[in-house]
Amino acid sequence: MEGTPTSRAERRRRTEERILSAARAIFAECGFQRTTIRAVAAAAEVDPALVMQYFGSKQELFEQAVRIPSIPPLDGELDPVEELLGRIGMKTGPLPQATLAMMRSMLTHPDAAEEVRGKLDGQVAQLADAIDSGDAELRAALMVSTMLGVTIAHQLLGLTALRGASPERIAETLRPSLRALADG
Amino acid sequence: MEGTPTSRAERRRRTEERILSAARAIFAECGFQRTTIRAVAAAAEVDPALVMQYFGSKQELFEQAVRIPSIPPLDGELDPVEELLGRIGMKTGPLPQATLAMMRSMLTHPDAAEEVRGKLDGQVAQLADAIDSGDAELRAALMVSTMLGVTIAHQLLGLTALRGASPERIAETLRPSLRALADG
DNA sequence: TCGTTGAGTCAACAAGTGTTGAGCGAAGTG
DNA sequence: CACTTCGCTCAACACTTGTTGACTCAACGA
Structure with a gap:
């Protein structure tokens, strides 16, 4: 006992x-x-x-x-696209519930919105640093937005076309799209 | 008077x-x-x-x-990518408030979630028809998810990197990304 | 062993919510 | 002019919410 x-x-x-x-x-x-x-x-x-x-x-x-561990800085040695694909939980298992809770509330709870916006802004800044281009910041923002949309559609909304798809297949299919944004 | x-x-x-x-x-x-x-x-x-x-x-x-006019079918003659870029309000002015209200509530109001999921599923089906590929449905779903994410980040969350960007510039920068999804 | 501390409960308050029914007063109708 | 209709308001109900203070009782330190 x-x-x-x-x-x-x-x-x-x-x-x-x-x-x-x-x-x-x-x-x-x-x-x-x-x-x-x-x-x-x-x-x-x-x-x-x-x-x-x-x-x-x-x-x-x-x-x-829902305190989320602050996002670690990008490893400059690795491909930003791969890091991004892996980071949002597409690869390393499902997202922690704290993150889901944050995302679930971000559209209707001002504090959560502020928190998420800050986190995403940081992510955008990091990504923009890894891209050399005139509109690096815009491209980075669109990459982050893409990941956000896919995560929402997959985890929170449950789009039927995504419900059966494995994270690996999603990542694989999404990769060229992100690469098109990362490169000029 | x-x-x-x-x-x-x-x-x-x-x-x-x-x-x-x-x-x-x-x-x-x-x-x-x-x-x-x-x-x-x-x-x-x-x-x-x-x-x-x-x-x-x-x-x-x-x-x-928040009754949203049902999404018109894709015009088979036009490029699906262009239609998608234009449709979500990226081109034809800002989104109607009804749509914003729907999106704002979709993560926390089950009925709104159901409604949005249905609409997006329809959109995915239409897009998948216009794409010929083994994983057309997955690609279509990722295209729709991308638009969803950009719209949320831009209109609802207000990512700083997107706040100043004009819809035209966003559409222009996003185009290659969507095209990478649409084509094999 | 005895007093103290603190984890945990109970019952209640105050504010805000969606919702309802009775009623007022002006537009409609003969 | 009477009489009805109905847009609209007022006051209240029933309920849920976050939040609080008094209380119980077992663990703790002397």
Whole structure:
């Protein structure tokens, strides 16, 4: 029987993680507005008041739950197109729920929009550096936008034509398109 | 003085249109959930109860306000890539608010998601017909996803690199990318 | 063992939501 | 002119929401 750790600190850590995990899942599925503290609490098998006590507010719960690791800088040695294809989760398994939650909320929650815009702007700047062209920034922005669109259509909207497609095949088919943007 | 038509039917038609217009604007900016009947009523300078009386429910108001004209079939004579570039509003002026409202809500409102998915699926099918290739459907889906992503990044998210770009320049830069998808 | 701490619950509040029914007053009709 | 019709408003209901404070009880330190 190792069911109950019964250590205070340990119990706290576990329930806190249970809440965060539940929050991530529901935020990812419903977005910020339609996610209720009560639903998160129920999924975490906890009283709603406890969620407030731990995180202070729904907004802070959201921020802590969907905190995305900052995007690492592009490796200058590798092909930007390949890095881009791999990075957005097209290759290295499905996207983390925190990212999905962020994307799900970005059109209707101003803070999420700001966050995503910032992240994408950064990605654009990095990519633009790796491209030498007069309109490098525009090209980079369109590359990022393409990845954004494909991810939304695939993961969040579920376009029928993409539902059955494996990430590898999507990446493969998409590659020439991105390359056309990257090169002049 | 032609300010007050004072005709009953005419008055009704006008206020109804005023409500629909206000609804479109607010739905487009805030999405379904964050849009309140009261806000729409206030913007239309009308009592909230009247909105309900005319449209029955918030959901029906949404449906009537954001009803998008069904996508016309592709003109087989024209280049699909050019049609696609022009159609999503990249060329023929900004997108109608109904479309923006639909897109704004599609990630957090299941009905809107269903509607958009259906429309995009149709678009994909049309495009796939115009492409002859083994994976025509996948290619078509990626073309539509690309347009979706660019539109979201440009109109809804406001990526800084795209904010200053004119639709013509975006279309021009994007063209080779779409063509790479359309052709083998 | 005893008092303290803190994880967790319970019940409630205050604000905002979609929605409803009664009613007012002017446009329509005879 | 009466009488009806209907566009429109007012006030309220029922419900959900985020949020709070008092309370319980087991883990903890002395």
